[in-house]
Structure formats: C-alpha cells, structure tokens
Amino acid sequence: MTTPELEPLPVLPDANNPHPVAASSHLGIVDLLSESVTALTSRPARTLLTALGTILGVAALVATLGLAKTAGNQIVGRFDELAATEVSIAPESRGFGSGNRTISVIPWDAGDRLQRLNGVVAAGTKSDVDVGSDLARAVPVIDPLGQTEFQIPVIGVSDGTFAAVRSTLETGRFFDVGHNERADNVVVLGPGAATRLGVSRVDNTPAIFIGERAFAVIGILKDTAREPDLLSAIIIPDQTARAFFGLSAPGEVHVDVEVGAADLIGTQAAIALSPNSPDQLRVSVPRSPKAVQEDVEGDVNALFLLLGGISLLVGAIGIANVTLVSVLERTGEIGLRRALGATPGQIARQFLTESASLGALSGLIGTSLGVLATVVISATRDWTPVLDPWLPFVAPVLGALIGLIAGVYPSLKAARMEPVQALRSF
Amino acid sequence: MSAPVVELQGVTRTFDATPPVEALKATNLVINDGDYLSIVGPSGSGKSTMLNVLGLLDSPTDGTYLLDGTDISRLGERQLAGLRATKIGFVFQSFHLLAHRSATENVMLAELYSGRDRGGRRPRAIAALEKVGLGHRLDAFPPTMSGGERQRVAIARALTAEPSLLLADEPTGNLDTVTSEAILELFDDLHAAGLTVAVITHDTDVAQRAERTINIRDGIVTETARAAS
Numbered sequence: 291m292t293t294p295e296l297e298p299l300p301v302l303p304d305a306n307n308p309h310p311v312a313a314s315s316h317l318g319i320v321d322l323l324s325e326s327v328t329a330l331t332s333r334p335a336r337t338l339l340t341a342l343g344t345i346l347g348v349a350a351l352v353a354t355l356g357l358a359k360t361a362g363n364q365i366v367g368r369f370d371e372l373a374a375t376e377v378s379i380a381p382e383s384r385g386f387g388s389g390n391r392t393i394s395v396i397p398w399d400a401g402d403r404l405q406r407l408n409g410v411v412a413a414g415t416k417s418d419v420d421v422g423s424d425l426a427r428a429v430p431v432i433d434p435l436g437q438t439e440f441q442i443p444v445i446g447v448s449d450g451t452f453a454a455v456r457s458t459l460e461t462g463r464f465f466d467v468g469h470n471e472r473a474d475n476v477v478v479l480g481p482g483a484a485t486r487l488g489v490s491r492v493d494n495t496p497a498i499f500i501g502e503r504a505f506a507v508i509g510i511l512k513d514t515a516r517e518p519d520l521l522s523a524i525i526i527p528d529q530t531a532r533a534f535f536g537l538s539a540p541g542e543v544h545v546d547v548e549v550g551a552a553d554l555i556g557t558q559a560a561i562a563l564s565p566n567s568p569d570q571l572r573v574s575v576p577r578s579p580k581a582v583q584e585d586v587e588g589d590v591n592a593l594f595l596l597l598g599g600i601s602l603l604v605g606a607i608g609i610a611n612v613t614l615v616s617v618l619e620r621t622g623e624i625g626l627r628r629a630l631g632a633t634p635g636q637i638a639r640q641f642l643t644e645s646a647s648l649g650a651l652s653g654l655i656g657t658s659l660g661v662l663a664t665v666v667i668s669a670t671r672d673w674t675p676v677l678d679p680w681l682p683f684v685a686p687v688l689g690a691l692i693g694l695i696a697g698v699y700p701s702l703k704a705a706r707m708e709p710v711q712a713l714r715s716f
Numbered sequence: 717m718s719a720p721v722v723e724l725q726g727v728t729r730t731f732d733a734t735p736p737v738e739a740l741k742a743t744n745l746v747i748n749d750g751d752y753l754s755i756v757g758p759s760g761s762g763k764s765t766m767l768n769v770l771g772l773l774d775s776p777t778d779g780t781y782l783l784d785g786t787d788i789s790r791l792g793e794r795q796l797a798g799l800r801a802t803k804i805g806f807v808f809q810s811f812h813l814l815a816h817r818s819a820t821e822n823v824m825l826a827e828l829y830s831g832r833d834r835g836g837r838r839p840r841a842i843a844a845l846e847k848v849g850l851g852h853r854l855d856a857f858p859p860t861m862s863g864g865e866r867q868r869v870a871i872a873r874a875l876t877a878e879p880s881l882l883l884a885d886e887p888t889g890n891l892d893t894v895t896s897e898a899i900l901e902l903f904d905d906l907h908a909a910g911l912t913v914a915v916i917t918h919d920t921d922v923a924q925r926a927e928r929t930i931n932i933r934d935g936i937v938t939e940t941a942r943a944a945s
C-alpha cells in the first residue's frame with residue numbers, strides 16, 4: 291500500500307455501518323438473469339425436456355379455457371331463436387290432486403293486454419275445449435256404414451294465437467277479432483283433422499259438425515312452430531268455445547317476443563294479466579343464452595381444468611426434480627461460485643431464477659400451443675375461436691410461478707452446501 | 717508500514733468428527749505483501765485446510781485471522797463473500813472451469829460477485845488471458861483445451877479481480893512435467909510483478925522456487941529457515 295488514495299475502501303466494520311459496501315458481495319439483476327439464461331441455453335435439449343410437463347399443462351389449460359369459451363360462444367350463436375322468443379303463461383296448479391281443475395285467472399283479453407307490452411310480437415290464448423261426447427263429422431250422416439264421425443280434439447284460441455305460435459296456413463285464412471267477438475261458427479282445421487274429415491279446400495266454404503252444431507271451415511293449417519297439438523285439432527275462436535261449449539276461462543297464454551325480451555316480458559306478463567293475483571300465474575321463459583353458455587363452459591371447464599391442473603402439478607414436479615438433479619450435478623460449480631464470492635443467498639437466487647425462467651418459458655410455449663390447438667380445433671369444426679384476452683398474459687406468469695415454487699427446495703439445498711465440500715466434487 | 721496481507725494468531729481448525737480432527741493446530745503465520753510461499757506436507761497433513769482458512773472458505777474454530785488487517789471473525793457472510801470476490805484468487809488442482817462457457821466467459825465469472833462495472837468485465841478478462849499467454853484461445857471451450865491451457869484460464873480467472881492474495885492448491889498436480897514447469901514459471905512471473913502467492917505442493921522442486929516454505933505435519937506448521945542463495 292503506497293498512497294492513502296489508492297487504498298481500497300476500508301472493510302473494518304464500525305457500529306454505524308456494519309456492512310461496508312465495497313467489501314460486500316454483490317450480484318446485479320442483469321447478471322442474475324443472464325446467468326440463468328446462460329445455464330438454460332447451454333443445454334437446450336435438457337431444458338426443453340424439463341419444461342415439457344409444464345408446457346403440456348399450460349397448453350392443456352389454455353386450450354381448455356379457449357375451447358370452452360369457443361364452444362360456449364358457438365352454442366349462443368346457434369341458440370334456438372324459436373325457443374328464445376317463447377313465453378307462455380298458465381295458471382299455477384294448486385296441487386289439489388289430480389282431477390281438480392285449477393281456477394284460471396287468465397282474462398279473455400289476455401292476448402290484447404300482452405300485445406300492448408313493449409317487446410311482444412304476438413300474443414293469444416289457447417284452451418282445450420271440452421265438447422263432452424260430441425263427435426266431429428264433415429257432413430250430415432250419409433253413409434251409415436263408413437266411419438264419418440271422429441273424436442277430434444277441439445281447441446279454442448284467440449285471434450292473436452296463430453301468430454304467437456307461428457302457425458302457417460295451407461289454405462284459407464285465420465279467424466280475426468271480429469269472428470272471435472261475435473263468437474262466429476267458424477273453424478280452422480289442423481292438417482291432421484282436415485285429412486280425417488276429408489276437407490282439403492276452403493274456397494267453397496265447407497261445413498263441419500261438432501255434435502249437431504255446424505261450423506264453417508275458413509282455413510287449414512300447414513304447420514305450426516309451437517304447440518303441435520294444433521295440427522290434429524279443430525281450432526275455434528275462444529269466444530265461440532265459451533258460448534257453445536261452456537269454456538270458463540282461457541287455459542293458457544302464448545307469447546311470441548322479440549329476441550332478448552323474454553326475461554322482461556316474463557316479469558311483466560303475470561301482472562299485466564292478473565294485477566291482483568299475479569302469483570296465481572306460472573310464467574315460463576326460456577333459459578337465457580348467457581346462462582346456457584355459462585353452463586356449457588362450466589361443464590367443459592370442470593373436467594379439463596382438472597386435467598390441466600394435474601399436468602401442471604406433474605410439470606412442477608418435473609421442474610423440481612430436474613432442478614434438484616441439476617443442483618447436485620453442479621455441486622462443483624456451486625463451490626466455485628462460493629469461492630468466487632457468491633453468498634448462499636445469491637446461489638439460491640440463481641437457481642430460483644433458473645427454475646422460474648424455465649417455468650415462464652414453459653408457460654410461453656404452452657400458451658402458444660394452447661392457442662394454436664384452440665384455433666386448429668375450432669377451424670375443423672367451423673367455429674370462431676374465442677379466447678379470454680387475459681389468458682395469453684396470465685398463463686406465462688402461471689408458468690413462472692410454478693417454476694418458482696418448484697425451485698424452492700433445490701435452491702435451498704444449493705444454498706446450504708458447504709463451499710469446501712462442494713469444491714471437492716468438481 | 718501497512719499491515720501484512722495475512723496474519724494468523726493461534727489459528728486452529730477442528731472438524732466435528734468422532735474423534736474430533738484437529739486439522740490445523742494453533743498456527744501462527746505472517747504473509748507479507750509480495751511474499752511467495754510454498755506449503756508442503758504429506759497427504760492429510762492439513763494443507764488444504766490451511767488454504768481454505770486463508771481463502772475464507774472455512775473459518776477457524778479458534779484463534780484470530782487478520783486479512784489486510786481486518787479481523788475476519790467480525791465480518792458477516794456477505795462481507796466474507798465480498799472479500800473472496802475482491803481480495804482472494806483461487807487456483808485449483810482440477811482447474812474448476814465451466815465446460816459450457818468459453819475461456820473468456822469463465823474468466824469473467826470471477827467478477828460476477830465483485831460489484832465491479834459490467835462493461836469493463838470482458839476487456840479485463842481478455843487482458844488477464846493475454847497475461848497468461850492465452851490471447852489466441854479467448855473463445856475456446858475448456859473441453860477442447862489442454863491441461864496446461866485450462867490451468868492458465870483458471871489462473872487468469874484468479875488474476876482478473878486483481879486479488880491481494882493468490883491461493884493455489886496443487887496447481888500442477890494434474891499436469892505433466894513440461895506443462896507444470898511452464899505454469900510454475902507463470903507463478904514466478906506473477907510473484908515478480910508483486911503478487912502475493914501461496915502454493916500448496918507436495919513436490920519439493922516446486923517448493924524450492926518459492927522464497928518461503930511452510931511445512932505442515934499432522935496440523936502443526938513449521939517454517940524452514942532457508943539459507944539465502
């Protein structure tokens with residue numbers, strides 16, 4: 291030591307500064323990361339094999355979440371528009387036992403009342419009509435030998451019902467408000483009923499009989515999207531049913547709503563129909579598409595997330611195992627690093643950083659594979675791949691976390707090595 | 717007069733074993749700046765134990781060790797590690813090079829924990845390699861190098877941090893005679909340039925090159941007074 295200026299900073303600890311900076315071992319973050327990357331890239335094949343479990347685990351998780359989302363979305367896309375726009379209202383059954391008729395609080399003008407609600411496309415009532423022992427026939431008895439009388443169900447509807455259940459006509463017309471209000475003797479035949487009764491055209495206004503009462507056939511249904519029992523029935527205005535067959539109140543109400551309005555109408559319908567006792571009505575609304583989607587995602591997720599989680603666990607064990615082997619293999623290197631001035635903490639940090647980097651790398655590769663799998667599988671099904679935007683960012687972090695946890699034990703083991711002992715194994 | 721580089725006062729190292737092994741017994745030793753010291757003794761006599769204590773890889777169980785005037789028993793782990801990084805250079809019998817790193821990268825490793833500037837690391841490593849005559853093998857990897865070349869890399873690694881004390885544990889133990897000679901000449905040169913060097917050897921020829929020879933037998937250290945040549 292020649293001049294005081296050239297002397298290194300004093301290393302004598304004093305009470306105020308027990309850790310002189312110049313003498314303390316130091317490992318910068320850049321060095322730490324570059325050491326870890328160097329260690330990982332010096333044996334790429336081994337690194338990749340170590341990462342495999344975590345790669346597959348993360349890929350499985352990402353693909354699962356991606357496909358569940360995609361499939362869920364697909365279900366919404368294909369969601370039955372018909373079912374989504376159907377609302378029906380029936381009297382709450384009281385559970386008095388079978389045979390006890392429930393007292394209907396549905397008003398005759400139910401269709402009109404609901405028609406006024408925003409979001410309702412069409413609404414009408416529908417009731418099974420009890421015609422007692424009356425049979426239906428097309429003409430007064432002519433051929434006593436051939437069967438000309440049939441037991442055909444009779445259904446009373448209001449004028450809005452046809453639109454509400456989306457019926458289409460083969461021929462003729464539906465009855466209108468006027469027919470209903472006047473309780474006219476008119477019928478619309480379901481195609482099944484029309485065939486049995488031998489009625490195929492309405493331009494000559496054929497008549498049919500229910501019991502001894504004659505009715506004019508003004509239309510024949512072609513099809514109906516809802517309430518298929520109409521197809522085999524004789525359909526009469528419900529006021530006609532009330533006047534001639536003693537129908538006391540409409541049996542149920544059918545509403546065709548705009549897409550997305552079902553829930554809203556569902557909450558309003560009962561009050562609109564029966565302001566005093568809405569709880570006596572049972573409103574059926576379709577399950578919302580969102581609920582269906584969440585259901586599907588839930589089902590898919592539960593199973594595959596479990597599988598993904600297991601792969602991740604296996605992956606973590608893989609990283610822990612190889613890191614531990616690596617620590618043992620590199621015992622000499624650990625001794626050397628200690629001799630070169632590494633503290634146990636720095637040794638631990640280095641191995642932790644290595645395993646965390648490996649985990650992050652696995653997460654990154656796994657995420658890419660998972661996204662790829664989602665896209666490819668979607669493509670084969672003609673689905674539009676949908677992915678939660680956070681997924682590609684969270685998955686690598688998850689990988690890093692797994693690597694970090696997997697590295698804890700090996701790192702502590704590395705840090706606890708005695709330098710003299712470790713140096714011997716070079 | 718500045719403090720000696722090393723001052724051992726009654727330093728003892730006892731290993732916990734049954735029965736306990738006193739590998740180093742109440743040793744007094746002073747190594748001054750620029751000394752060239754050889755440590756000789758039969759196998760198991762305590763040479764490596766002595767070197768490990770001197771190099772702060774091991775701590776005395778008794779006695780006082782002053783390194784550059786600092787009582788090392790008063791230092792914490794980080795400071796001891798820091799002293800190893802800045803004041804001590806190690807050379808090992810089996811070189812201890814990392815196989816997957818080039819000569820330059822192996823040398824640069826010596827400054828990783830020293831807190832010195834990153835930017836100057838590579839130039840200093842290259843300068844150290846040139847100093848040991850390996851300017852033409854900067855990017856070579858250890859497995860492709862001869863034993864002599866590898867030991868030169870190891871010596872360059874020990875030199876690059878500009879230590880106060882160079883410690884070598886049988887540095888020529890794995891080398892043939894010709895190569896050993898060259899390595900020992902390198903030590904001579906380093907000593908001539910003012911470096912403090914302590915070399916463990918069981919080769920009496922090697923021991924002759926040093927100014928001072930320390931004998932260890934069963935943990936007891938004696939210094940042979942050498943007649944001035």
Ligand SMILES: Nc1ncnc2c1ncn2[C@@H]1O[C@H](COP(=O)(O)OP(=O)(O)O)[C@@H](O)[C@H]1O
Pocket residue numbers: 731732733737738739757758759760761762763764765766
């Ligand atoms: N960690 C240890 N535990 C127990 N005994 C040890 C340990 N290290 C060294 N020894 C003993 O201390 C003595 C000196 O060892 P060492 O310094 O390695 O000898 P040398 O380097 O001279 O061959 C030997 O008897 C050895 O068995």
Ligand SMILES: [Mg+2]
Pocket residue numbers: 763764765
């Ligand atoms: Mg030895």
